Amino acid sequence: MSETLYTVTQLATELGVTARTVRFYEDKGLLTPQRAGNTRIFAHRDKVRLILILRGKRLGFSLREIKEYLDLYAADPTQREQWRDLLKKVQGRIDQLVDQQKALIETLGELEKLRLYALAGLDDAEPDKTRRAR
DNA sequence: CTTCTCACA
DNA sequence: TGTGAGAA
Incomplete structure (x- = not known):
């Protein structure tokens, strides 16, 4: 053993x-x-x-948060406090990620508009090649 | 091979 | 939140 x-x-x-x-x-x-x-x-x-x-x-x-949780888990006096603490941290992290998700979706939307705008601009300024081909 | 410390991003 | 380098 x-x-x-x-x-x-x-x-x-x-x-x-x-x-x-x-x-x-x-x-x-x-x-x-x-x-x-x-x-x-x-x-x-x-x-x-x-x-x-x-x-x-x-x-x-963060390492700090992880340490806190690890310490609580190791000490393990009253487990209620441990779970409460973990729940709080997890919920905080979820909220944070949801906020980031919103910001990300917004940014993607803007980029998509810009992409379409640039695409339209490209069509207006036809390259000579294309022009001669007609 | 390991240890630690100091500096640096 | 780690890494690189130098010394032991």
Whole structure:
């Protein structure tokens, strides 16, 4: 039942980040690997945590937010507070993305108008080639 | 190979 | 939020 352990590089490459990044996360307090002397030893729990960190990032949360959630999850005194906190953050992120979505749709609309305008302009200024062909 | 620190975007 | 470089 010996648990598989990892060095920074092993864990990092396995999860598609650099060793530098993993150390960076540790420095920020998101990871707390064991130490053998001063070299880091990562256990499976660290790997799980890192996976959670990376997922949090994909969803657009800051390392700070991810750390808060991880800490709450680890401390785990009253789980209600934990879920409330997560719900709040998730809802905030959803609101943020919806706002961006609106802005994006608006921008796409403007670009489409401009595209049609440019297209019409192109038709007015017929190239010589086309003209001679008639 | 690993560690840390300093600078930089 | 990371990276690059240099030193140990």
